[in-house]
Amino acid sequence: MAGPDNAPAPALPDTSPAALRRLVACEYCDAVYERTPISPGERALCLRCGGELYRESRRHYRRLLPLVITALILFLVSNAYPIVEMDLKGVRTQTTLLGAVQALYDDQMALVAALVFATTILFPLSELLMMMYLLVPMAQHRMPVGFDRIVRGIRRTRPWGMIEVFMIGVLVTLVKLSTMARVLPGIALWSFAALVIVLAAMLSFDPRDLWRYLETPDDDAGAPGGPGEGGR
Ligand SMILES: [Zn+2]
Numbered sequence: 242m243a244g245p246d247n248a249p250a251p252a253l254p255d256t257s258p259a260a261l262r263r264l265v266a267c268e269y270c271d272a273v274y275e276r277t278p279i280s281p282g283e284r285a286l287c288l289r290c291g292g293e294l295y296r297e298s299r300r301h302y303r304r305l306l307p308l309v310i311t312a313l314i315l316f317l318v319s320n321a322y323p324i325v326e327m328d329l330k331g332v333r334t335q336t337t338l339l340g341a342v343q344a345l346y347d348d349q350m351a352l353v354a355a356l357v358f359a360t361t362i363l364f365p366l367s368e369l370l371m372m373m374y375l376l377v378p379m380a381q382h383r384m385p386v387g388f389d390r391i392v393r394g395i396r397r398t399r400p401w402g403m404i405e406v407f408m409i410g411v412l413v414t415l416v417k418l419s420t421m422a423r424v425l426p427g428i429a430l431w432s433f434a435a436l437v438i439v440l441a442a443m444l445s446f447d448p449r450d451l452w453r454y455l456e457t458p459d460d461d462a463g464a465p466g467g468p469g470e471g472g473r
Pocket residue numbers: 267268269270271272287288289290291292
């Protein structure tokens with residue numbers, strides 16, 4: 242952190258840890274602001290470039306753990322039930338998404354198989370598990386071990402865990418398999434559709450905001466005796 246230039250400033254800015262944590266930098270032009278409370282649904286914009294600084298996400302944060310748990314259940318259901326029916330050497334078999342990946346791999350489409358596996362299984366599952374790892378202790382007002390590393394990990398894998406990528410992965414599987422497979426309109430397919438919606442709601446939360454809720458776990462300073470008792 243760079244100190245002030247040689248000349249001592251007449252009024253040094255407050256550099257206590259609490260004051261520093263209130264600072265927020267514009268992601269687009271690096272202007273620094275002091276965070277002020279805003280109402281739910283409002284967004285704070287950068288005065289210089291108009292970029293979004295932050296939004297009031299407390300209500301969203303309270304919904305986050307239930308969303309992640311729902312997504313995990315849907316993920317398990319989606320992958321536990323068969324999603325396609327294939328003719329393999331004259332035998333008709335129904336298989337799960339993972340089975341479909343295996344079939345792609347066996348059909349000389351290793352690259353497609355790897356892509357589908359990463360976008361539909363690996364990335365969503367790792368994001369969900371990382372979120373669980375952070376949110377469960379946070380709901381009990383505990384600091385998760387390695388918090389900053391996990392938040393950075395989520396931010397880094399986000400571009401690959403995006404809903405568009407996920408849907409492309411599912412589409413590629415279905416199109417590539419269409420010559421040898423038929424999509425089953427069953428539990429797995431509907432569960433996948435629901436998963437897409439839950440993931441979209443979950444992914445609209447900026448993981449950087451978790452920092453804030455780690456420090457002020459329940460109600461904000463500006464909301465004494467709020468009606469909602471968070472932490473569930
Ligand atoms: Zn800006």
